[in-house]
Amino acid sequence: MNQYDREAIEAKWQKNWEQWELYHFDKQSTAPVYSVDNPPRYASGPLHVGHATHYTHIDFAARFRWQTGYNVLFPLCVDVNGMPIEVNVEKKHGIHMRDTPRQEFLRLCKEFADENTDQIRTQFNLLGCCMDPSIFYRTDAEQYRRLTQITFLKLYNEGLIYKGLAPVNWCPRCGTALADAEVEYADRESILNYIHFGVSGQDEDAIVATTRPELICTCQLAAVSPKDEKLAHLIGKKLITPIYGKEVDIIADDKVDPEFGTGLVMICSIGDKDDLDWIYKHNLPVENAMDGQGIMTNIAGDYKGMTIKDARAAIIEDLKKQGLLPKQEKAEQSVGSCWRCKTFIEFLQVPQWFLKTLDAREEVLKIADELNWYPEFMKIRLQNWVNSLNRDWVISRQRYFATPIPIWECNSCGDIILAKEEDCYVDPTVDEPPVPECPECGEQLAGCEDVFDTWMDSSISPLYITYWQQDNELHEKLWPCSLRPQGQDIIRTWAFYTILRSHYLKGGKPWNDIMVDGFILAPDGRPMHASDGNVIDPLDLLEKYGSDAWRYYSSTVTIGEDVAIQEKDILHGQRFCTKLWNIHKFISKTIAGPVEVDWSQLRTSDRWLLTQYSRLVKEITRDYEEFHFDRVIRKLEAFIWHVFADHYIEMVKYRMNDDEQDDALAHTLYTVGLGTLKMLAVIIPHITDEIYEQLYKEFDGVQSITVSEWPEPGIEEDIELTRGDVLKDIISAVRNWKSEQGLALSAELEIIEIIGPRIEYLMGSELDIAGTLKAKNVLLMAEAEVIETPVEIKPIHAIIGPKFKQYASEIVKKLAAVEAAEIAPALESGELDIELSNGETVKIERDMVNIIKVPMLDGKEVKSVNVGDLLILIGQEAD
RNA sequence: GGGCUCAUGGUCUAGUUGGUUAGGACUUCGCCUUGACAUGGCGAAGAUCUCCAGUUCAAAUCUGGAUGGGCCCA
Numbered sequence: 001m002n003q004y005d006r007e008a009i010e011a012k013w014q015k016n017w018e019q020w021e022l023y024h025f026d027k028q029s030t031a032p033v034y035s036v037d038n039p040p041r042y043a044s045g046p047l048h049v050g051h052a053t054h055y056t057h058i059d060f061a062a063r064f065r066w067q068t069g070y071n072v073l074f075p076l077c078v079d080v081n082g083m084p085i086e087v088n089v090e091k092k093h094g095i096h097m098r099d100t101p102r103q104e105f106l107r108l109c110k111e112f113a114d115e116n117t118d119q120i121r122t123q124f125n126l127l128g129c130c131m132d133p134s135i136f137y138r139t140d141a142e143q144y145r146r147l148t149q150i151t152f153l154k155l156y157n158e159g160l161i162y163k164g165l166a167p168v169n170w171c172p173r174c175g176t177a178l179a180d181a182e183v184e185y186a187d188r189e190s191i192l193n194y195i196h197f198g199v200s201g202q203d204e205d206a207i208v209a210t211t212r213p214e215l216i217c218t219c220q221l222a223a224v225s226p227k228d229e230k231l232a233h234l235i236g237k238k239l240i241t242p243i244y245g246k247e248v249d250i251i252a253d254d255k256v257d258p259e260f261g262t263g264l265v266m267i268c269s270i271g272d273k274d275d276l277d278w279i280y281k282h283n284l285p286v287e288n289a290m291d292g293q294g295i296m297t298n299i300a301g302d303y304k305g306m307t308i309k310d311a312r313a314a315i316i317e318d319l320k321k322q323g324l325l326p327k328q329e330k331a332e333q334s335v336g337s338c339w340r341c342k343t344f345i346e347f348l349q350v351p352q353w354f355l356k357t358l359d360a361r362e363e364v365l366k367i368a369d370e371l372n373w374y375p376e377f378m379k380i381r382l383q384n385w386v387n388s389l390n391r392d393w394v395i396s397r398q399r400y401f402a403t404p405i406p407i408w409e410c411n412s413c414g415d416i417i418l419a420k421e422e423d424c425y426v427d428p429t430v431d432e433p434p435v436p437e438c439p440e441c442g443e444q445l446a447g448c449e450d451v452f453d454t455w456m457d458s459s460i461s462p463l464y465i466t467y468w469q470q471d472n473e474l475h476e477k478l479w480p481c482s483l484r485p486q487g488q489d490i491i492r493t494w495a496f497y498t499i500l501r502s503h504y505l506k507g508g509k510p511w512n513d514i515m516v517d518g519f520i521l522a523p524d525g526r527p528m529h530a531s532d533g534n535v536i537d538p539l540d541l542l543e544k545y546g547s548d549a550w551r552y553y554s555s556t557v558t559i560g561e562d563v564a565i566q567e568k569d570i571l572h573g574q575r576f577c578t579k580l581w582n583i584h585k586f587i588s589k590t591i592a593g594p595v596e597v598d599w600s601q602l603r604t605s606d607r608w609l610l611t612q613y614s615r616l617v618k619e620i621t622r623d624y625e626e627f628h629f630d631r632v633i634r635k636l637e638a639f640i641w642h643v644f645a646d647h648y649i650e651m652v653k654y655r656m657n658d659d660e661q662d663d664a665l666a667h668t669l670y671t672v673g674l675g676t677l678k679m680l681a682v683i684i685p686h687i688t689d690e691i692y693e694q695l696y697k698e699f700d701g702v703q704s705i706t707v708s709e710w711p712e713p714g715i716e717e718d719i720e721l722t723r724g725d726v727l728k729d730i731i732s733a734v735r736n737w738k739s740e741q742g743l744a745l746s747a748e749l750e751i752i753e754i755i756g757p758r759i760e761y762l763m764g765s766e767l768d769i770a771g772t773l774k775a776k777n778v779l780l781m782a783e784a785e786v787i788e789t790p791v792e793i794k795p796i797h798a799i800i801g802p803k804f805k806q807y808a809s810e811i812v813k814k815l816a817a818v819e820a821a822e823i824a825p826a827l828e829s830g831e832l833d834i835e836l837s838n839g840e841t842v843k844i845e846r847d848m849v850n851i852i853k854v855p856m857l858d859g860k861e862v863k864s865v866n867v868g869d870l871l872i873l874i875g876q877e878a879d
Numbered sequence: 880g881g882g883c884u885c886a887u888g889g890u891c892u893a894g895u896u897g898g899u900u901a902g903g904a905c906u907u908c909g910c911c912u913u914g915a916c917a918u919g920g921c922g923a924a925g926a927u928c929u930c931c932a933g934u935u936c937a938a939a940u941c942u943g944g945a946u947g948g949g950c951c952c953a
Contacts, residue, residue, distance in 0.1 A: 001915090202921090377883065383952070384882050388952075488883095488950060519950065523891090527949075556892085562884080562949045566891055568905050577916045586915030634893070638903085646920080653914065732921095735913090737920040745913040774913095797937075798898045805936040850899080 001587050001694055004581035006546045006574070010686040011706075012127050014547075022707055023066065025073040028473060034065035034072045035481040037462045037511055038131065039494075040079035040139055043116035044088045047123050049520045049528070049565055050487070051481070052538035055627060056554040058485040059129040063682045064624045065482075066130065068710045073478070075465050076131035076139045078120055080113035081402045082454035083174065087341065088112060089401075102400055102429060109401040113140065123539070128449045128547045128685055137464065140401075146425040147464055148457045149406040153393075153421055155504055160766040161395070163416070164873070166287060167269075169393055170348040171338035172308070176398040177352055178345060184337050191262060194327040195319055197222075198240030200247055201550030206234060211259025211331065212268065213319065214311040216241050217300045220284040221267040223253040228263045239266070242324050243315065244301065275347075286349040292398070294346065308346070313421065344471040353396040353405065353450065360500055361386050367499050367509045374627045375560040378491060378516040385492035385615045394499070397454045404449035408433040412443035464509040481511040488516050488560065499622035515627050519562040541570055548684040550574035555633040555683045576637060577687050580680070582647050584691045587669045590656050593699035595667040599715055604765045606668040607717055608724020609648045612639065613672045620679050633683060640676050647728045649671075650735075654771030661665060674700065675711035682706075723761040727768065729867045730754065734773050734874065737865050749775040757782060758870055761859035790824035794850040803848070807836055813851070824851055 017023065038058060039052065086097055089108045097105055103552065117138065124131055137144055142836045168177040181374050187778050190211045197206050202863050208222070208676040222239040224231040226620045238247040248266075256265050268275055269286040286756050296311045301312040319325040326833055347465070362388055373379040396405060404427045406419035415438050417427045428447030438445055463469075466478035480502075486494055495514065502510035521527055521532035529535070542550050552573025557563050606736040623631045648668075655662050674696050685706050692705035702708040733751065752775045754762060759780040762769070766778045795812045806810055815823075826832040826853070832844040850869075865872045 046881045375884095385952080388882090492951075521949075525948070560884090564891070566905080569891075571918085572904065578918050579916065582916035582919085584915085588915090630893090632901085641904095645916085649915085650913095656914080664919055736921060738913095739911065742910070745920085746909075747913090794899070796899055801898055801937055803936095809934095 001581070001585040004578055004687070006548070006577070006687075009690045010128070010547050013686045013689050016689075017130065017650075017704065017706070018125070018133075021134070021564075021705055023062075023074065024134045025075075025132050026071050029071040031069060031071040033478060033482070034062070034070035035133075035465065035478055035483070036062055037465060037484040037498075038071070038075055038077055038483045039486050040137070040461065041120050041124075042084065043078050043120060043138075044065060044084045044115045044175060044859050047120075047538055049536055049538045052127060052542075052550065053520050053557055054485070054487065054552045055124065055129055055719070056127055056551050057515070057557075057559065057627075059127070059131075059551075060555065060624070060629050060682050061485065061515065061627060063130055063685065063706060066707050067678065067682060068401070068621075072130075072132075073135070073465065074131050075135040075137060076121065076124065076133050077136065077465075078113070078117050079364065079454075080109070080117075080138055081457050083176075083399060085109050085112055085444045086399065086401050087111065097400055098400060099297065100141050105470055110140065112566045113138070116383060124845070126539075126547060127593035128541055128551060130685075135465070138644055142425040143470070144457065144464055145403040147401045147460055147469055148452060149419065149424040149426065150421050150462055151463070151471055151501065151505060152406060152456070153418055153424070153453070155355060156418060158504070160504060162354050163351055164354055165286075165331075165349050167347045167349050168352055169345045170292065170350070171341065171343050171345055172290070172292070173341050173343040174338060175292050175517045177348075177350065177394055177396065178338060184342075189330055191757035192329050192331040193316060193319075193325060194329075194582045195242060196324040197236065197242060197266075198325065199240035199250075200240055200740050202237075206231075206239060206264055207262045207326070208239075208264050211267060212301070212312070213315050214296070214303065214308060214550070215226055215268040215289055215316070216266070217244055217303075218268045218287045218289045219244075219246065219248055220287075221248050222250045223256050223265050223267060224250065224263055224859050225252070227257040228256075230261050234264070235581045239264075241266075242319060242322070269347075270450065288349050290346060290348070292348065292350065305725070307410045313501055331574040337421045343746065345357075352394050354392040355395050355500075357393045358391070359680060360503055360623035361389060366501050367503055371511065372513045374513065374515045374803065378488060378514070381488070381491050382495060385496060391452075392498075395456050396450040397453050398449075399451050402454055404428055405448045405452060406452050406739060407448045408445040409448060411446050413438060413441045415440045416443055418445060418483050420765050422493060430443070436873075455493055455497045458494055459501045462498060462502065462504075462564060463505065468505075479506065479507050482513065483513040486514070486516060488518055490514065510594060516560055519556075520557070521562055521564045523564055523566055525564045525760060536565060536567075541567070545570045545574045546577075546686075548577050551683055551685075552576060552633065555629040558630045559627050573684075573797045576641070577684060579641055580677075580684075580687060581644070581691065583640065583649070584673060584677070584695060586649065587673055588695055588872075590662075590666055591673065592661075592666050594668070595663050596669055597663045597667045599717075602664045603768065604720060604727055605648060605651045605722045605768055606664050607715075607720035608727070609644065609668055609672060610714055611716045611718070611720050611724075612643060613675060617675060617679070619710050619711040624682065629683065631807050632679070636676060638679075644672060644676070647732065649767055651727070651731060651772050670696075670713075671714070678708055678711050681708075692704050723765075726758060726761045726766050726867070726870070730762070730870070731772050732871060733865045733867050736839045737874065749773060749874060751775065751777040751779065752875075753779040753781060753875070754870055755781045755783065755873065780874060789853050790820040791852075793820045793823065795826070796848055797849050804842060807842065811842065815844070820851070827851065 012818060016623055020033065040730060041055070042591070062072050065072050086109060090097055092112065093108060116746050117205060121133070131518050152161065164348070172175055192208050192209050192211055193213050194207050195213060195477060197208050199206050219241050224234060235248045235252050237250050239250050240247050256263065267284070269284065277746050287299050288297055289299050290308055293501055294308050296306050296308070298304045300311060306314060334618065338345055368379055368382050368386075371379070406424060408417040408428055409415070417435060419428070420434050427450055431447070433445045433447070435445075437443065460485070462481045466481060469477045484495070484498070498510050502508065519527070521534065522532070522533055526532060526534065538550065549570050550573070553570040556569060599607070612704055616635060619635060620632050652665055655665050662678065677688050677691060677696070681692070689705050692700070692708070700708060735745055738747060752773060767782065770778045793815050795815055797808070797812075799806045801809060811834060825830050827844065827849060829848055830846070833840050833841050834844055865874070
């Protein structure tokens with residue numbers, strides 16, 4: 001093996017995997033299937049560190065299953081439907097969607113999506129992801145949209161979809177209804193206008209404070225707080241609106257904050273969420289003061305045809321002229337805005353398509369309970385969301401680039417004609433309806449111009465990837481999916497809607513497991529924002545440190561946690577790769593394929609390592625199954641670097657000469673070297689595949705380590721752990737001692753004497769000690785002839801605590817207060833009596849404390865090192 | 880305002896069921912070119928485990944409260 005050439009190796013293996021078609025789902029295979037409902041990457045915007053981390057996490061789950069014998073279904077997929085691409089196309093070409101012919105605009109959207117799709121494929125390759133290009137899908141493909149439309153038809157026929165007038169969140173700029181999830185709330189400063197209203201049957205005025213005076217025309221009701229004494233006399237009277245002169249009731253309502261404005265509130269349809277609540281509560285009519293483009297309607301009287309902003313300015317001007325506006329002041333207000341273009345949203349009563357959601361809440365919660373959530377607490381978020389729902393799901397959108405709603409409507413009687421399932425995919429804005437004219441009244445039919453909310457597409461991804469309505473036999477075999485990985489930010493959208501649709505269409509859960517990932521924050525611990533200048537480009541890091549280093553970093557990020565990214569962690573990943581390379585380079589000359597040996601042929605050091613290795617295999621397997629990638633990498637790194645390399649290899653270096661074959665060594669190195677490499681291949685596949693090819697492939701026999709067989713645990717012997725630990729501690733203690741003395745580690749020693757009761761553990765390891773520490777002689781003695789002086793008595797809390805309970809701390813204090821040398825003999829010979837403050841006497845036994853001793857010779861300390869109760873005396877050459 | 884979640888040396892973090900000296904990484908300093916690795920090895924320094932209260936012989940760990948991040952919602 002030569003130097004580790006990261007760039008060449010990563011490029012080579014990315015190419016190999018693709019050319020060898022290693023990660024293709026095999027429909028014919030009889031192996032168990034592991035299916036990943038991979039989140040289609042959205043085809044606009046650059047690759048974010050969040051993507052790069054999240055997708056490698058998903059890749060870990062998939063690669064682990066490839067290596068444990070599954071037939072993995074892990075599609076490469078891209079999402080393109082919806083507004084972000086529309087907005088990007090508008091920006092790119094300097095056009096507006098609604099000023100552009102529909103089909104032309106759709107062509108530009110597709111073109112944009114195509115360009116980005118190629119880029120996404122390249123980026124996934126760079127990350128070393130094993131997504132299957134042979135089952136690639138994009139959410140605008142006719143096959144995909146066909147399925148979305150079929151689900152609509154099925155749900156419609158079951159009476160779960162209805163068209164209704166309903167107040168919806170409305171973005172006047174985009175001209176579309178928004179789901180609640182698409183509305184963002186932020187505080188903004190606005191002007192609170194104090195306006196004189198009349199009160200019927202009396203001379204006095206009442207003043208209402210409002211930020212939306214242009215909505216006075218839709219005023220339906222007025223309210224005061226029942227606790228508000230100064231306004232109590234108004235309850236039951238009628239309020240007369242200025243300009244319009246309309247009379248509305250004044251009622252008492254708990255929701256009114258007497259401290260806000262004047263304490264008198266006008267309730268309009270529809271200014272904000274609170275208005276909506278009152279309108280539902282009091283069953284008031286809903287009037288639209290503006291149309292879909294934010295232009296005032298004839299309800300607004302003289303202000304008809306103005307924009308909302310202009311109308312507000314005009315009515316304020318008029319009120320001022322009439323002397324009805326005594327005061328204006330600034331006020332902080334939480335205002336909803338469009339998630340994409342940030343325009344302030346309004347509420348409009350418009351015809352929309354709804355999918356019944358409220359009726360299914362119980363069932364969705366039941367399914368949520370049947371899923372395994374990783375981490376568990378993410379389930380609570382879904383439950384809270386479901387329990388807080390109060391509206392059905394608006395599934396129609398007044399946009400272009402999404403799946404068309406497959407219906408035609410009669411221009412005259414409004415009859416609805418559904419597309420036929422076998423005709424889907426259809427675009428009603430282009431395609432002919434299944435019947436030439438309205439069957440009810442004979443009038444012309446118009447294709448529906450609305451499209452679906454993109455979650456209508458996204459929420460059938462598990463149905464799509466399991467060949468629902470494409471290959472029913474295969475679908476039944478594949479359903480439900482094994483895993484849904486996704487971000488925590490879309491629990492109440494993607495996860496919720498997918499469960500909902502699975503319930504309606506399949507009557508059960510869509511997957512077995514759901515893995516919910518957290519957020520990657522900037523190094524300063526804040527979210528990354530271009531405006532904060534703290535955005536980190538993962539492509540730069542990939543270029544600088546490589547894919548394996550990035551994947552190493554990614555594995556250290558705990559699933560579901562929000563963590564700040566640190567560049568040094570990626571650098572550390574690169575160093576780990578270098579270390580791994582050098583370890584295998586070093587042991588390569590001793591690797592000679594699998595060597596059968598009897599356990600009895602192995603030395604303590606070998607058994608010590610193999611026992612730990614066997615336990616590691618079990619733990620790592622379980623950690624992978626539970627998506628604890630952070631634990632996997634921590635344990636593997638600690639074992640490979642600090643057990644295998646720092647201790648085992650150091651212990652066996654002297655055995656690694658070419659002259660004689662050491663079967664025990666060859667067996668141990670091969671087993672542990674290959675086994676740990678395989679477990680690492682899930683996380684860092686490039687370097688491990690290269691090492692595998694160079695060292696192990698000829699014996700293990702698979703084309704790529706990434707599809708090799710998972711390692712098996714082996715023999716474990718607890719006593720060997722203890723024995724090996726003592727051996728390891730002795731060796732490292734003496735090596736440290738050499739280092740501290742400024743001696744070379746290769747410095748020869750005349751003699752090493754090890755004294756103490758535990759030397760029995762070292763029987764048989766004398767050669768290892770001598771060979772590793774360059775000592776000419778090694779002596780093991782149960783008892784010392786040197787005089788050891790006790791210098792410290794250390795209580796063992798785990799024994800003293802439970803035994804003496806409330807007296808424990810007093811005993812510990814008493815032990816610390818006396819000279820170690822005074823009480824040590826008593827402890828050694830049997831027991832020590834301690835008198836407590838309450839007059840009682842307790843016995844301290846030998847095993848309740850550690851006695852720390854220092855060897856003395858003629859009253860002087862000798863060169864020695866303590867390892868627990870073992871004493872090591874070191875004799876230097878010519879000393 | 881509500882739900883969930885996090886808070887550990889200067890920085891980033893580990894810490895299963897409470898129990899010897901709170902583990903690691905980065906940084907800083909010192910030593911070491913030891914048969915693969917100086918992108919390495921050894922050592923030193925550095926933490927009243929955010930704060931307050933409680934349970935307990937014993938709390939980073941359990942309970943309650945406060946404060947401050949993050950995500951989502953209102």
